[in-house]
Amino acid sequence: MKIPLENIHKPSLLVDEAICRENIRRMADKARRLGVQLRPHFKTHQSKLIGRWFREEGVSAITVSSVSMASYFIEDGWDDITIAFPVNLRESHEIISLASKTRLNILVTMPETLEAFSGLLNNGNQPIGVFIKIDTGYHRTGLQPSNEEEIEKIIAICNSNPLLKFTGFLTHTGQTYQARGREEIERISREAFMQMLALKASFGTLPIILSVGDTPACSILENFQGMDEIRPGNFVFYDVMQTVIGSCDTGSIAVCLACPVVSKDSSRNEIVVYGGAVHLSKESLMYGEQLIFGLVCRLSGKGWSAPLKNCYVSGLSQEHGIVKVTSEVFSSIRPGDLLGILPVHSCLTAQSLGSYLIDGKLADAHM
Amino acid sequence: MKIPLENIHKPSLLVDEAICRENIRRMADKARRLGVQLRPHFKTHQSKLIGRWFREEGVSAITVSSVSMASYFIEDGWDDITIAFPVNLRESHEIISLASKTRLNILVTMPETLEAFSGLLNNGNQPIGVFIKIDTGYHRTGLQPSNEEEIEKIIAICNSNPLLKFTGFLTHTGQTYQARGREEIERISREAFMQMLALKASFGTLPIILSVGDTPACSILENFQGMDEIRPGNFVFYDVMQTVIGSCDTGSIAVCLACPVVSKDSSRNEIVVYGGAVHLSKESLMYGEQLIFGLVCRLSGKGWSAPLKNCYVSGLSQEHGIVKVTSEVFSSIRPGDLLGILPVHSCLTAQSLGSYLIDGKLADAHM
Numbered sequence: 232m233k234i235p236l237e238n239i240h241k242p243s244l245l246v247d248e249a250i251c252r253e254n255i256r257r258m259a260d261k262a263r264r265l266g267v268q269l270r271p272h273f274k275t276h277q278s279k280l281i282g283r284w285f286r287e288e289g290v291s292a293i294t295v296s297s298v299s300m301a302s303y304f305i306e307d308g309w310d311d312i313t314i315a316f317p318v319n320l321r322e323s324h325e326i327i328s329l330a331s332k333t334r335l336n337i338l339v340t341m342p343e344t345l346e347a348f349s350g351l352l353n354n355g356n357q358p359i360g361v362f363i364k365i366d367t368g369y370h371r372t373g374l375q376p377s378n379e380e381e382i383e384k385i386i387a388i389c390n391s392n393p394l395l396k397f398t399g400f401l402t403h404t405g406q407t408y409q410a411r412g413r414e415e416i417e418r419i420s421r422e423a424f425m426q427m428l429a430l431k432a433s434f435g436t437l438p439i440i441l442s443v444g445d446t447p448a449c450s451i452l453e454n455f456q457g458m459d460e461i462r463p464g465n466f467v468f469y470d471v472m473q474t475v476i477g478s479c480d481t482g483s484i485a486v487c488l489a490c491p492v493v494s495k496d497s498s499r500n501e502i503v504v505y506g507g508a509v510h511l512s513k514e515s516l517m518y519g520e521q522l523i524f525g526l527v528c529r530l531s532g533k534g535w536s537a538p539l540k541n542c543y544v545s546g547l548s549q550e551h552g553i554v555k556v557t558s559e560v561f562s563s564i565r566p567g568d569l570l571g572i573l574p575v576h577s578c579l580t581a582q583s584l585g586s587y588l589i590d591g592k593l594a595d596a597h598m
Numbered sequence: 599m600k601i602p603l604e605n606i607h608k609p610s611l612l613v614d615e616a617i618c619r620e621n622i623r624r625m626a627d628k629a630r631r632l633g634v635q636l637r638p639h640f641k642t643h644q645s646k647l648i649g650r651w652f653r654e655e656g657v658s659a660i661t662v663s664s665v666s667m668a669s670y671f672i673e674d675g676w677d678d679i680t681i682a683f684p685v686n687l688r689e690s691h692e693i694i695s696l697a698s699k700t701r702l703n704i705l706v707t708m709p710e711t712l713e714a715f716s717g718l719l720n721n722g723n724q725p726i727g728v729f730i731k732i733d734t735g736y737h738r739t740g741l742q743p744s745n746e747e748e749i750e751k752i753i754a755i756c757n758s759n760p761l762l763k764f765t766g767f768l769t770h771t772g773q774t775y776q777a778r779g780r781e782e783i784e785r786i787s788r789e790a791f792m793q794m795l796a797l798k799a800s801f802g803t804l805p806i807i808l809s810v811g812d813t814p815a816c817s818i819l820e821n822f823q824g825m826d827e828i829r830p831g832n833f834v835f836y837d838v839m840q841t842v843i844g845s846c847d848t849g850s851i852a853v854c855l856a857c858p859v860v861s862k863d864s865s866r867n868e869i870v871v872y873g874g875a876v877h878l879s880k881e882s883l884m885y886g887e888q889l890i891f892g893l894v895c896r897l898s899g900k901g902w903s904a905p906l907k908n909c910y911v912s913g914l915s916q917e918h919g920i921v922k923v924t925s926e927v928f929s930s931i932r933p934g935d936l937l938g939i940l941p942v943h944s945c946l947t948a949q950s951l952g953s954y955l956i957d958g959k960l961a962d963a964h965m
Contacts (some may be wrong), residue, residue, distance in 0.1 A: 317870060372861050512875065512879065546738070549641055550683055554885050
C-alpha cells in the first residue's frame with residue numbers, strides 16, 4: 232500500500248487493500264468450502280468501492296442495517312439485499328420503493344408490525360422476503376424459538392399476502408463479542424444452531440433459510456451444521472476487539488487511523504494526537520490490565536507497523552487522543568509526526584470518519 | 599416548539615429553541631454580571647444558525663476545537679476565534695490562511711511546536727494570538743504552572759516574532775466532569791483559579807488574559823475570582839451527564855433524539871428503537887444504580903415530556919437502542935411510535951447526527 236504521509240493533515244482512516252481483500256477472500260473461500268451462502272454485512276465499510284472487492288470474490292447477496300444503506304448499495308448494482316434491522320414502519324414507503332428495484336428481504340420481530348406493513352403493499356411490487364428474527368441468546372431483539380404462536384402468526388400474514396414471502400429464520404449471536412477464545416465461541420454457536428435447526432424442523436414443510444453468523448463465529452468455525460447463510464460484517468476490517476475475542480490476529484486488521492501528533496508530556500510519557508471520540512468512537516475494552524481505546528503503530532509510506540509494545544490509547548475526548556507510550560517511543564516522536572491507531576471497533580470508527588484513504592486516494596462512503 | 603411527528607422517519611435530533619436560547623441568555627447575563635468575557639465553545643453545536651442565537655445575546659468571540667470548525671464559522675462572519683486545541687503543525691498553512699481572515703488565537707503546549715510554526719509565518723499576516731495551555735489538574739494537555747522554563751521559552755518565541763502575540767494562559771478543568779455537586783466543582787475551580795492567578799503574578803509585567811471555564815464550573819460558580827474569560831460549550835444544550843454533575847436540571851436540556859420504535863419484548867419490558875451508537879455515541883454513565891446511555895421521554899407535536907421515571911436506554915449497538923421501561927409505559931408504546939431520548943453527552947450526539955430539526959426545519963451543521 233501507499234500512504235501519502237505528507238498529505239495527511241487531519242485524522243484519516245487508512246485501508247490496507249491487500250489485507251482487506253485477503254479478509255474477504257478467506258471468508259468467501261470458507262463459505263464455498265463449507266457450503267453456505269456468504270451474505271456479508273456491509274454496515275462495517277458502507278463503501279461502494281469496497282463492496283466491489285466482494286463482488287470480485289463472487290459475492291452477490293448482501294446485508295445492510297438501514298434502509299438508506301440499502302438504497303446506497305442499490306445505486307451500485309446490488310440486487311439481493313437483506314435489511315437486517317426490524318422493519319421501521321416510518322420507513323415503509325422507502326422500503327416498498329426499494330423492493331421495486333431489488334430483491335429485498337426484511338426482518339420482522341412482531342406480527343403487529345408485519346400486519347401494518349402488509350396493508351401498505353400494492354400490486355405491482357415484487358414480493359418482499361420476510362425473515363423472522365430469532366433470539367438465540369443475545370437478548371437484543373427477536374422472538375424466542377419457543378414462541379411458536381407469534382412465529383405462526385407472522386407466517387400466516389406472509390401466506391395471506393402474495394407480496395410477502397416467508398423466507399426463513401435469522402439470528403445474531405452477538406453474545407460472541409463477550410466470548411474469549413475458540414471454545415466459547417463454538418459453544419455459543421452450537422447452541423444457537425441447535426435452536427435454529429429445531430425451529431426449522433417444527434416448520435419442516437416449508438422451504439426455510441437459516442441465516443446466522445457474526446464475525447467471531449464465522450472466523451473461527453469450520454462447520455456451520457446445517458445453516459444456509461452467514462452474515463459476518465466486521466471481518467472485512469477486523470479490529471482490536473476481534474483480536475481479543477480470538478477471531479483474528481493484529482496482522483489481519485485492515486484499517487488504521489492516521490493521527491497527527493500535537494503535543495507530548497514527558498512527565499507522563501503521554502503523546503496527544505489529533506484523533507478523538509469523534510473519530511474512534513468511545514468504544515473501549517480491557518486489554519490485559521488496561522482499559523484501552525486503541526493500539527498504536529508507526530506509519531511509513533508503505534503501511535503501518537505491528538502494534539508498539541506497551542503503547543495504547545488511554546483516553547479520548549472530543550478531538551484529543553491520549554496515547555501512553557514507553558520512554559523509548561516517547562523520545563522518538565515529535566509534534567507534527569503521524570501515529571497510527573488500530574481501532575477497538577472498526578465499524579464505529581469507519582462510521583465516524585465517513586471516508587477512507589486507500590492507496591493515497593480518498594474513497595467516500597455512505598455515512 | 600413544533601415537532602413534525604409525521605415527517606420523522608429516522609433518528610432526528612430535535613432542538614428546543616426556547617430552552618437553548620434561555621441557556622445562552624443565562625450564561626451571557628452571568629458573564630456580564632460577573633465581569634468576564636464569554637467566549638463560548640462552539641464544538642458542541644457546530645451550527646451557524648445556533649451561533650447566530652449567541653450573537654443576538656451580544657457574544658462576539660468564540661472558541662472552536664478544530665481548524666475546519668474555525669473556517670466554518672468565519673464563513674458566517676465570526677472574526678474573533680480561539681482554536682482551543684494544541685497547534686497541529688500539519689495544518690499550519692490552513693491556520694495561517696485563517697489568520698488573514700479573522701482575529702485568531704492558537705493554543706501552544708510546547709516551545710518546539712511554536713518554534714516550528716513561527717518559522718512558517720510570512721509578513722502580511724496579521725499577528726496571531728498565542729495562549730499557553732496550562733494543566734491545572736485535568737492532566738490531559740498543557741504545561742504545569744510550575745514549568746516556568748518552558749513557559750518563558752514560549753513567550754520568548756512570541757517576542758521574537760512580530761506575527762505572534764503572547765495573549766495569556768488557558769486551562770480546561772475537565773476534571774469537573776467527574777465531580778458530583780456544587781462543592782466539589784467549586785473546590786476544583788478555586789484550586790485552578792489560584793494556580794492561574796499565581797502564574798499571572800509571576801509574569802506580572804505583561805498584559806495577560808486568563809481563560810478558564812468548563813460547563814459545570816460556569817453553570818455553578820458565582821465568582822470567577824480574577825479570571826478574564828470563560829469558554830463553556832456544552833451548556834448550550836446540556837445533557838444527562840450535566841444533570842448528574844449538578845450543572846443543570848433536565849428541564850434545561852435543549853436537545854432530544856427522536857427515535858422510531860421498531861420492536862418490543864414483553865418478557866423483558868424492553869423497547870427497541872432505531873437510534874444506536876452511531877447516533878448517541880457510546881457515551882454512558884452511572885445513573886443511580888444503572889449504567890445508562892440516555893433517558894426516555896414522550897414526544898408530542900409541541901415538545902418532549904420530562905424523562906419517564908424508571909425508563910432508560912440500557913444498551914446500544916450500531917443502529918439499535920434498547921430501552922428499558924416500566925410495564926405501564928411498555929403497554930402504551932407501539933411499533934411505529936416515536937420515543938425521545940435525552941443524550942448522555944450532547945456534544946457527541948450532535949456530532950454523530952450532523953444536523954438538527956429546529957421547529958420542523960432541518961438545520962445543517964459543520965460535522
